[in-house]
Amino acid sequence: MSTRADVAKLAGVSESTVSYVLSGKRPISDSTKQRVLAAIDQLGYKLNYAAAALAGGSPRMVTMMTSNLFLAPPSRIDGALVDGIVNGVRGSGFHSVIWPISNEDDSDIEMLLELNFSGGVILMNVMENDPRVHTLERAKVPFVVLGRTEVGFAYNYVDRDFENVYKLALAHLKELGHTHIGVISGNSEIHDFLKKAAAKLKLTLNLLSIRNNHDGGITLAKDFTKKYPNVTGIISLLDIATVSFVNAATSQGISIPGDISIVGVNMLEEQAESSSPKISTVAFNAYEMAISCGKIMVEVIEAGKNSKKKKSELWVGDFIDRGSTSQL
Structure with a gap:
């Protein structure tokens, strides 16, 4: 097992410098800190956190x-x-x-x-x-x-910045002529930021509350045409259920984007790329x-x-x- 002395030797510094890098008790130059951290990674050195705390340093x-x-x-x-x-x-x-x-x-x-x-x-x-x-x-x-x-x-x-995320997604849907917007969400209420953004754009929101899982998306696809006949645009706050909904839409006679336009605001980009069709998003890294x-x-x-x-x-x-x- 590697020791602090091994780290110091590889990094070309003293053992006390290694201690200061790990404890944060004294300022260390970035170049020295990076040499020490690189040596720690290379040697697989494991810090004893309890010992560091007893020595007076903040736990890392x-x-x-x-x-x-x-x-x-x-x-x-x-x-x-x-x-x-x-x-x-x-x-x-x-x-x-x-x-x-x-x-x-x-x-x-x-x-x-x-x-x-x-x-x-x-x-x-x-x-x-x-x-x-x-x-x-x-x-x-x-x-x-x-x-x-x-x-x-x-x-x-x-x-x-949800306020601006919602504004960006809703403004895009409005530019395309959509005024009745469904909100796919796991909550029982629509967030105030979203309500305010919709009110400024004079859009009507409809809550589509479902569980964020595969079955939740399939159930929404099955019930969508009957329950939400006026909704032509969707902003989605869920990831797993949204991908499932989009993938199931065709089998339920729903064309995306022919019948419904959808924008995801809370999903990973690889998820948006994985569905068929792919989902337009306000990118979330x-x-x-x-x-x-x-x-x-x-x-x-x-x-x-x-x-x-x-x-x-x-x-x-x-x-x-x-x-x-x-x-x-």
């Missing part, structure tokens, strides 16, 4: 606090986000772990704080006025929210957005617990025309 571990991915089939986007965060923090010598949370159970966050093994927390699947944000802020634990929530104070976050989130998490940790400067990013994406929309 980032915790992704998310809903339990094993309780329900996750969106493909969930995997891309996790993968992006892992790679986003790895470049700075951090590792990451998933911390599944129980529904409406504050004990999850309390246990995480008690164990004190994490240098920072990335909150995923946040709810309105999320109590976890309040708890982490009070405890002065470095954190970044992947998403947004209204809590009454500033915090670090990375999210889609979940992986790159998550990498950025991971990098911001590292910056927040290295800035220290008392840093008052907050970081934020909003991602939109360009409209990608794959032929699933047409003039009404």
